[in-house]
Every structure is written in structure tokens, then in C-alpha cells.
Amino acid sequence: MTQGRDLLEVRGLTKIFGRLKACDGIDLTIEKGEIHALLGENGAGKSTLVKMLFGSLEPNSGEILWKGEPVAVTSPSVARKLGIGMVFQHFSLFEALTAAENILLSLDRRIGVGEIAEKARELSRAYGLPLDPHALVGDLSVGERQRIEIIRCLLQEPELIILDEPTSVLTPQEAEKLFETLERLRSEGKSILYISHRLEEVKRLCDRATVLRHGKVVGHCDPRKETASSLARMMVGNEVQSVVHEPVDVSETREALLEVRGLNRQAATPFSIPLRGVSLVVHAGEVIGIAGVAGNGQGEFFEAVSGEALQAEADVVKLRGKDAGRLDISGRRLLGAAFVPEERLGHGAAPRMRLSENLLLSRFRTDAKAFLAGGRLIRAGTLAETSKRIVKEMDVRKSAEDPEAAALSGGNLQKFIVGRELDRRPSIMVVNQPTWGVDAGAAARIRQALIDLAASGSAVLVISQDLDELFEISDAIAVMHDGKLSAPIPIAEATYEKIGLLMGGADASSPASLGEEVA
Amino acid sequence: MGIAESILLTIATAATPLLIAAMGELVVERSGVLNLGVEGMMVMGAVCGFAAAALTGSPWMGVFGGILAGVVMSLLFAFLTLSIATNQVATGLSLTLLGLGLSGMIGESFVGSAGRKLPVLDLPVLSDLPLVGRLVFGQDPIFYMSIALTLGVSWFLFRTRAGLTLRSIGDSHSSAHALGISVIGYRYLAVMFGGACAGLAGAHLSLVYTPQWVENMTAGRGWIALALVVFASWRPLRVLAGAYLFGAVTIGQLHAQALGFGIPSQLLSSLPYLATIVVLVLISRNRRLTLMNTPASLGQPFVPER
Numbered sequence: 001m002t003q004g005r006d007l008l009e010v011r012g013l014t015k016i017f018g019r020l021k022a023c024d025g026i027d028l029t030i031e032k033g034e035i036h037a038l039l040g041e042n043g044a045g046k047s048t049l050v051k052m053l054f055g056s057l058e059p060n061s062g063e064i065l066w067k068g069e070p071v072a073v074t075s076p077s078v079a080r081k082l083g084i085g086m087v088f089q090h091f092s093l094f095e096a097l098t099a100a101e102n103i104l105l106s107l108d109r110r111i112g113v114g115e116i117a118e119k120a121r122e123l124s125r126a127y128g129l130p131l132d133p134h135a136l137v138g139d140l141s142v143g144e145r146q147r148i149e150i151i152r153c154l155l156q157e158p159e160l161i162i163l164d165e166p167t168s169v170l171t172p173q174e175a176e177k178l179f180e181t182l183e184r185l186r187s188e189g190k191s192i193l194y195i196s197h198r199l200e201e202v203k204r205l206c207d208r209a210t211v212l213r214h215g216k217v218v219g220h221c222d223p224r225k226e227t228a229s230s231l232a233r234m235m236v237g238n239e240v241q242s243v244v245h246e247p248v249d250v251s252e253t254r255e256a257l258l259e260v261r262g263l264n265r266q267a268a269t270p271f272s273i274p275l276r277g278v279s280l281v282v283h284a285g286e287v288i289g290i291a292g293v294a295g296n297g298q299g300e301f302f303e304a305v306s307g308e309a310l311q312a313e314a315d316v317v318k319l320r321g322k323d324a325g326r327l328d329i330s331g332r333r334l335l336g337a338a339f340v341p342e343e344r345l346g347h348g349a350a351p352r353m354r355l356s357e358n359l360l361l362s363r364f365r366t367d368a369k370a371f372l373a374g375g376r377l378i379r380a381g382t383l384a385e386t387s388k389r390i391v392k393e394m395d396v397r398k399s400a401e402d403p404e405a406a407a408l409s410g411g412n413l414q415k416f417i418v419g420r421e422l423d424r425r426p427s428i429m430v431v432n433q434p435t436w437g438v439d440a441g442a443a444a445r446i447r448q449a450l451i452d453l454a455a456s457g458s459a460v461l462v463i464s465q466d467l468d469e470l471f472e473i474s475d476a477i478a479v480m481h482d483g484k485l486s487a488p489i490p491i492a493e494a495t496y497e498k499i500g501l502l503m504g505g506a507d508a509s510s511p512a513s514l515g516e517e518v519a
Numbered sequence: 520m521g522i523a524e525s526i527l528l529t530i531a532t533a534a535t536p537l538l539i540a541a542m543g544e545l546v547v548e549r550s551g552v553l554n555l556g557v558e559g560m561m562v563m564g565a566v567c568g569f570a571a572a573a574l575t576g577s578p579w580m581g582v583f584g585g586i587l588a589g590v591v592m593s594l595l596f597a598f599l600t601l602s603i604a605t606n607q608v609a610t611g612l613s614l615t616l617l618g619l620g621l622s623g624m625i626g627e628s629f630v631g632s633a634g635r636k637l638p639v640l641d642l643p644v645l646s647d648l649p650l651v652g653r654l655v656f657g658q659d660p661i662f663y664m665s666i667a668l669t670l671g672v673s674w675f676l677f678r679t680r681a682g683l684t685l686r687s688i689g690d691s692h693s694s695a696h697a698l699g700i701s702v703i704g705y706r707y708l709a710v711m712f713g714g715a716c717a718g719l720a721g722a723h724l725s726l727v728y729t730p731q732w733v734e735n736m737t738a739g740r741g742w743i744a745l746a747l748v749v750f751a752s753w754r755p756l757r758v759l760a761g762a763y764l765f766g767a768v769t770i771g772q773l774h775a776q777a778l779g780f781g782i783p784s785q786l787l788s789s790l791p792y793l794a795t796i797v798v799l800v801l802i803s804r805n806r807r808l809t810l811m812n813t814p815a816s817l818g819q820p821f822v823p824e825r
Contacts, residue, residue, distance in 0.1 A: 096690045105700070
């Protein structure tokens with residue numbers, strides 16, 4: 001039988017969605033008191049696997065052994081009873097309820113809100129995770145929301161804790177704090193299954209790693225003995241093309257193509273962030289990155305720049321020197337700007353329309369002459385040709401000649417959307433989360449395309465939560481926190497620590513606070 | 520019985536069916552389901568309540584029959600929208616049309632026949648107190664049920680764990696599902712509760728308000744109940760206030776019409792709708808509070824991933 005050290009063993013676990021084998025005969029063991037990494041690209045089957053472990057998905061075949069005994073994890077409450085806790089990637093929190101109420105909902109015991117609040121407070125003190133149990137979740141930052149998830153999970157006293165991409169929304173300092181908590185849990189004998197595609201933190205934290213690719217286990221390793229690039233090779237299956245970038249100095253001498261001066265914006269809903277005096281200039285030939293923890297006003301800023309939200313004064317936003325604050329999206333596109341929003345389906349593309357139709361929808365004003373005969377009738381031939389050119393240029397993989405946008409994988413659709421804008425040779429490009437949920441190969445291609453666009457003399461503004469990405473492609477990085485934007489820091493002077501502190505809300509103007517620990 | 524007292528009594532009688540139907544729909548919507556079939560369930564409650572009372576000779580059997588009819592109608596809605604995930608708006612509208620048609624057919628032989636009225640409470644001394652005696656101690660049983668229902672729903676939603684769970688499902692059904700909460704199960708119960716309330720409200724019309732059966736006798740009250748829920752920001756006590764305001768203006772404008780101030784009667788008839796909407800919009804001006812109380816997953820079909 002088992003040696004008694006294995007807490008969880010998975011044998012031949014398989015999950016099939018339609019014709020796709022999301023998980024294909026997965027074998028995995030997790031020992032007591034270890035932090036076990038589950039590595040893999042988007043779509044490798046990591047989330048499907050943990051959903052089966054936590055009982056939110058039913059496997060088609062295979063078995064799960066808990067402490068050597070076969071178990072059927074038929075629902076999350078069965079998983080919790082066994083001692084499996086889960087911190088979700090897309091938080092499973094209720095925004096209209098308080099932290100304590102959210103915690104209460106996940107506990108199977110009958111217990112009052114007041115008692116929960118007290119326990120949560122004790123636990124948050126013990127693990128150094130400050131939390132106000134009576135705060136409404138809708139008012140909390142992403143980092144605070146994650147603390148609720150963790151405390152909620154700990155209150156169930158699990159023996160195995162599953163964390164799905166926990167640091168993707170944290171500042172480097174918040175992530176460091178999380179690692180300390182996890183190490184402490186390990187020293188208490190708890191096991192942790194840690195899902196991530198960030199190789200550095202896996203190397204820093206984890207004892208063993210299992211790598212998934214296309215739903216199959218492709219290897220087990222000790223991440224501390226591997227290099228980041230050898231891990232990446234295991235995940236992707238071949239070498240990832242590296243991005244080439246020669247940073248340029250941010251300079252006043254070149255033409256300012258995108259200017260935002262003193263942009264203020266009221267919060268539209270109780271959960272959105274007001275913008276407060278945001279100013280930024282992007283010159284020709286530059287890539288400026290905007291870093292920040294999710295939900296600090298980046299979405300609101302993008303809407304204001306792209307023209308989804310108009311400004312009160314026309315001169316707040318200038319494109320190529322012309323006042324654009326009162327212009328709508330098409331008006332700003334006509335001035336030579338291009339925009340790629342964060343949400344691909346429903347925002348960047350209409351899901352049930354074909355790629356060529358999506359192309360027309362975004363460019364019928366700017367390329368009216370090319371795409372519309374007499375300004376009314378669609379020139380299908382030109383459209384198909386342009387669509388084909390974009391597909392070739394960006395290496396978009398698709399299953400049909402002209403499929404619906406929703407039929408493409410996230411990465412391929414993103415390549416098409418970015419390609420659609422680049423194909424216009426825009427002089428100003430604004431992108432929000434260019435490679436979110438995109439596999440490493442496609443991400444490298446998109447990043448290189450943005451760098452090349454800037455090198456050809458355009459101004460490029462990239463909003464991203466991925467610091468590695470920003471350091472890879474930017475000439476300067478500004479940080480957005482609580483609706484305010486810091487001055488851009490030239491890439492030569494920027495460090496992870498400095499940017500991380502600004503993301504956490506340190507005041508850039510006082511050098512003293514940059515040296516301090518964030519509370 | 521003085522004039523003021525009788526006006527207060529008629530206001531309570533006019534407000535009660537709205538309050539009950541709206542309270543049921545409030546629970547349904549708090550679970551994230553939008554049932555536009557309130558009018559249909561209500562009119563079925565009215566006809567079945569009347570028929571059950573007429574056939575058995577007991578108005579209490581009428582109350583039971585009305586509730587049962589509402590529940591059966593709501594089960595049809597629940598099966599369609601929850602089990603096979605049809606569009607909630609279209610299904611709710613069909614339910615109303617179905618109820619109006621079906622009730623006309625069932626009620627055909629009852630048109631014009633004498634109804635049975637639910638007896639009112641009659642306590643010695645207390646019921647004879649001046650002004651408030653009959654209002655507080657001399658009403659029909661459904662009036663007392665409606666008040667108990669309001670307090671009960673308020674307590675359930677904000678003071679019990681099951682109520683918290685129900686609200687959480689309305690806020691995000693996918694999060695609730697991820698926690699292992701039975702989204703469909705809770706929604707079935709909520710929809711059935713809404714049906715029972717609508718049926719009871721209908722029975723009130725044909726057993727208390729005007730103890731007889733007339734085709735389409737709900738006269739749009741189901742729609743008013745739906746509007747009350749939204750304009751009251753899904754909060755039980757505001758629904759109570761809205762229902763009584765509507766009742767008060769309805770009765771007030773009737774008296775005004777009788778006195779004849781030279782105002783066109785059509786204008787006066789529209790006054791209750793106008794006044795209720797204006798007042799409720801004014802008290803729900805606080806956008807933040809409204810959004811906090813709005814069930815975020817309202818009307819979205821839920822298909823669990825398996």
C-alpha cells in the first residue's frame with residue numbers, strides 16, 4: 001500500500017469536454033507537509049484538475065485516494081469534510097456581502113456571524129493577514145479579497161490547501177507576505193498544491209513540481225534544481241522565442257503623440273475607482289507601461305483614453321496634438337489611434353460574428369474607402385484579403401476559413417485583435433492587458449509586435465498587471481494606484497521593488513517612504 | 520364606523536394583495552430569478568380560490584386552493600427556466616398569458632355566482648376601539664398574514680443563514696456553485712414561495728376584496744407588484760411602504776372622483792401609479808445602496824458545469 005506519507009494520490013484522472021480531453025490520465029501524489037507546484041500554460045488542464053479535486057467537476061474516469069483510501073469527491077462540501085480547502089483564481093466571493101458573511105457561507109458548521117467575525121480576526125492576527133470582517137467585499141482591494149479567501153479556507157482547518165494562481169493579482173510585496181504565510185502553513189504540517197505559471201516564485205517556494213501540457217503530465221521535477229528556462233521548456237514543449245528590445249530614453253525632443261493632462265473621472269458604480277488628476281505623455285517611438293494591482297483605475301483610465309467615456313473638457317486628452325476629449329472611439333481612431341481593450345469577447349470582438357465581420361466593425365470608419373463601396377456596401381473581397389493578411393502576420397491558428405470570434409482560443413483571438421489594430425499602422429496604440437491568458441509563444445509574438453510598432457515611430461501605451469511583461473517591453477513604467485498615476489520611471493532606474501512599493505500605495509514623491517516596509 | 524376609519528380599512532384591503540404578491544416576488548428576485556408571471560399566477564390564485572371556496576363551501580379551502588394554484592403555476596415556470604434554462608423574461612410573459620387565458624376558462628361557470636367571504640376578526644372590546652379598533656383588531660386573516668409575511672421575509676433574508684445563502688445566490692450564482700451551494704434547489708424553493716404568495720394574493724381578491732369572480736379581476740396588480748419590488752430596491756419594508764402608498768392613493772383618488780373636483784377621472788386613475796413610482800424613485804436615490812441590494816445575477820440562466 002502507500003507509504004503513509006502520501007496525503008493525496010491521483011491515478012489516471014480524465015475529464016472530457018465534448019471532443020476535448022482537458023485532463024488525460026493525470027497521475028499525481030502530494031505528500032504531507034510539502035508545497036507542490038502544478039505548472040502549465042493556459043489551457044494545459046490545471047484548473048480542470050483542481051476543480052475535480054475540489055468536487056466542482058466530476059471526472060470521467062480515474063480515481064482519487066485520500067490518505068490511501070479511495071474517495072469520491074462529489075461536491076465541494078465533501079472535499080471540505082475530507083480536509084481539502086481551495087483558494088480560487090477568480091475569487092468566489094460575493095461583492096454585496098461582508099467579509100464575515102462570505103466566510104460564513106463556506107462553512108458547514110452552524111455558527112453565528114459574530115462568532116465568525118471574532119474567529120476571522122484572531123486568525124488574521126495570527127497569520128499577519130489584516131482584515132476587517134465587517135467590510136463589504138465590493139469595497140475591498142483584490143489583495144484584501146484574497147486574504148478573505150485564505151482565511152475562509154484556513155477556518156475550515158484543511159490538511160490540503162489548493163491555491164489557483166494566487167499571486168497574479170498581488171504586488172510583489174503582497175506576494176512575499178503570502179509566501180511567508182504558506183511557508184508557515186507548511187511548517188505546521190499542512191500540504192499545499194500551488195498552481196502557477198510564474199516560474200521564479202515556484203522555484204522560490206515549492207518542494208516538488210508536476211508539469212502539465214495539453215492535459216497530460218509531461219514531467220515531475222524539483223523546481224529548485226531547475227532553471228526558469230528549463231521549466232518553461234517543459235511547460236511549452238519547445239524553446240520560447242525571446243523578445244528583443246532596445247530601450248530608448250524617454251525624451252521631450254520627440255513629438256508627443258498621446259497627451260493626457262489632469263484627467264478626473266467620477267466613479268460610475270459603487271465598485272469602480274474615480275480617476276484623480278491623471279497626467280501622462282507618450283512620445284513617438286516610446287513604449288510606456290502602466291503597472292498596478294487590478295482594480296486601481298486602469299480600466300477606467302483605458303475607457304477615458306479610448307473614448308468609451310468622454311471627458312468634460314476637450315483638451316484633457318490630445319492625440320497627435322489635437323484635442324480629442326470630446327471625440328468618441330471612431331473619432332479618436334480617425335486621428336490615428338488604435339485601442340485594444342482588456343476583455344476580448346464582448347468588448348474587443350463580438351463573439352458570434354466572424355473574424356472578417358469583426359474587422360469591419362472596428363474599422364468601417366477609418367478604412368471606409370477600402371472596405372465600403374460608396375460608403376454603404378461591404379467589399380467582401382478586400383475584407384477577406386485584409387483578414388487573411390492579419391492572420392498570416394500574427395500567426396493566428398484557427399479551424400475554419402473565417403470562424404466566429406468565440407470559436408478561437410483566447411490567445412489566438414488576442415493575436416487577431418492586436419493584429420487588426422497593428423494592420424492600420426496606427427501612430428498611437430493603447431493596449432490593456434495585451435497578453436492576459438495568452439500562452440507564452442503568442443505572448444512573445446504580441447510583445448515583439450508592440451516593440452516593433454514603437455520602433456517604427458509610433459507611441460505605444462501598455463496597461464498590464466504582469467510586471468515581467470512591462471519590464472520586458474517598456475521604455476518607462478508609471479504606476480496606477482487608487483485612481484492616481486505616478487510619474488513614469490525610466491526602465492534603467494526601475495526595479496521590481498520600487499514599482500512594487502508604488503503599486504502598494506507608497507508615495508513616489510517622498511523618497512523616504514520608498515525605503516520603508518509596506519504595512 | 521366613522522368615515523376616516525372606513526377609509527383606513529379600505530386602504531389596507533387595497534394594499535394587502537400587492538404586498539403579498541410583491542413579497543413573494545422579492546424572495547424570487549433575491550435568488551436571482553426574474554419571474555414576470557406574477558399577474559398570471561395571481562389571477563389563477565383568484566379563480567382557483569374562488570372555485571375551491573364555492574365548491575367546498577369553505578372560504579379557508581379557497582385560501583388553500585389559491586395558494587396551490589400559484590404553486591403549480593410557479594412549478595411550471597421553475598421547470599422551464601431552472602431545469603431546462605429557458606429565457607426567464609419570455610417564460611414569465613408566457614406564464615402571465617397562460618394564467619389569464621386558463622383562468623377565464625376555469626372561471627366561466629362561476630361568473631356571477633355568489634362568493635364566500637373570509638370572516639373578519641372580531642374581538643370583544645378591542646375591535647370596537649375608536650378609529651384603530653377595526654383596523655388593527657377587526658380585519659380579515661389574510662391582512663394579518665401579509666404583515667407577518669413582511670416581517671418574516673425581512674427576518675429570513677437578513678437574520679438567517681438560509682437567507683444569507685439565498686442572497687449570495689442572487690449576487691453570484693457561479694460563486695455559490697463553487698462553494699457547493701445547491702443553486703437550482705434554492706431557486707426552486709424561492710420560485711415556489713413566490714408562486715404561493717401570488718396565489719394567496721389572488722385569493723385575497725376573490726375572497727375578501729370583491730368576493731366574486733370576474734375575468735381578468737387582477738387588473739394589472741401583478742405588474743404593480745413587480746414594479747414595487749424593483750422600485751423598493753428589493754427591501755421588504757420599502758415594499759410594505761410602497762404597497763400602502765399605492766393603496767392610499769388608489770382609495771384617495773376614488774373619493775376625489777366621487778366628490779368631483781373637475782379633474783379628468785383618467786388622470787386621477789393614473790395617480791396611484793404615478794405617486795408610487797415617484798416616491799419610491801425618490802427614496803431609492805442612493806445609487807450605492809440600490810446597487811448593493813440589486814441581485815447581480817438577476818435574470819441570468821444558470822447552467823452548472825459538470
